[in-house]
Amino acid sequence: MWHRKAIIAICRRLLVAIYHVLLKQESYNPRLQGLTEIRNSDKTMSVQDAVRFAQQHGFKVL
Numbered sequence: 001m002w003h004r005k006a007i008i009a010i011c012r013r014l015l016v017a018i019y020h021v022l023l024k025q026e027s028y029n030p031r032l033q034g035l036t037e038i039r040n041s042d043k044t045m046s047v048q049d050a051v052r053f054a055q056q057h058g059f060k061v062l
Helices: 002-024 035-041 047-056
Strands: none
Touching: none
């Protein structure tokens, strides 16, 4: 049963890649495939940065 999930996951990944190639009308670049996952996993900020961000968006920080 696990192999069905794997096949579906691979098919989904291929369809998403094909969709973006057709949408952006760009050629497929496999080196960029995991770039967003790496970029999103490293979203850390200091307390001062978080306070500044909140203040810039209209929040009062005590």
